[in-house]
Amino acid sequence: MAGHSKWANIKHKKAATDAKRGKIWTRLIKEITVAARMGGGDLNSNPRLRLAVDKAADANMPKDNVNRAITRGTGGGDGANYEEVRYEGYGIGGAAIIVDCMTDNRVRTVAEVRHAFNKYGGNMGTEGSVAFMFQHTGQFLFAPGTDEAKLMDAALEAGAEDVVTDEEGGIEVLCGPHDFPGVKDALEAAGFKAEVAEVIMKPATETVFTGEDAAKMQKLLDALENLDDVQEIYTNAVIEE
Numbered sequence: 001m002a003g004h005s006k007w008a009n010i011k012h013k014k015a016a017t018d019a020k021r022g023k024i025w026t027r028l029i030k031e032i033t034v035a036a037r038m039g040g041g042d043l044n045s046n047p048r049l050r051l052a053v054d055k056a057a058d059a060n061m062p063k064d065n066v067n068r069a070i071t072r073g074t075g076g077g078d079g080a081n082y083e084e085v086r087y088e089g090y091g092i093g094g095a096a097i098i099v100d101c102m103t104d105n106r107v108r109t110v111a112e113v114r115h116a117f118n119k120y121g122g123n124m125g126t127e128g129s130v131a132f133m134f135q136h137t138g139q140f141l142f143a144p145g146t147d148e149a150k151l152m153d154a155a156l157e158a159g160a161e162d163v164v165t166d167e168e169g170g171i172e173v174l175c176g177p178h179d180f181p182g183v184k185d186a187l188e189a190a191g192f193k194a195e196v197a198e199v200i201m202k203p204a205t206e207t208v209f210t211g212e213d214a215a216k217m218q219k220l221l222d223a224l225e226n227l228d229d230v231q232e233i234y235t236n237a238v239i240e241e
Contacts, residue, residue, distance in 0.1 A: 096133050113227065138184075209239050
């Protein structure tokens with residue numbers, strides 16, 4: 001099925017992410033540590049840890065850093081005891097925003113998140129106020145020019161739930177979050193390496209922002225992104241450049 005063009009937004013987000021590699025490593029170390037603490041240090045039996053380690057490899061993080069984080073998570077090292085916390089809120093025009101954090105100080109984190117919302121035209125919501133607008137799902141994004149027919153066959157055979165092509169020819173493969181590791185292995189075995197592969201909170205509907213509202217919304221998202229305790233941000237806002 002066809003969807004609106006999102007490839008430019010994906011490329012922009014990926015470039016911005018690559019430009020903040022140091023911060024990305026810090027976030028991945030937190031994620032690896034928590035994943036190992038919750039599910040053990042074996043990648044084969046801990047899909048969340050495996051996903052985090054794969055992301056670390058994509059970000060060119062040294063293996064020593066990865067191994068230290070796993071050791072810390074499984075109780076073999078010192079370090080902060082991070083906990084996961086999710087905040088929900090609204091941006092410009094009521095756009096939905098989910099902010100996932102890892103923190104060793106909830107009081108500090110909630111104050112920083114609330115300040116960012118208030119300063120840039122948004123407001124914090126209560127738990128569950130926007131999460132119902134999103135679905136927990138595995139997502140793979142492939143560049144325009146990928147063989148759509150072969151990818152669709154491989155994806156559906158692997159257990160994917162949907163394959164969506166946008167106006168620029170970018171292809172999005174969606175699957176259940178628990179099916180993500182198996183679908184990823186099957187796609188790579190078939191010769192398909194995704195530009196982006198992650199488990200996300202995907203909005204059911206999207207709101208496109210242009211002009212001044214787009215600039216305001218981007219400032220709010222950037223302010224949240226720049227907070228040290230923030231791991232991931234999900235929104236139904238699409239910023240048109």
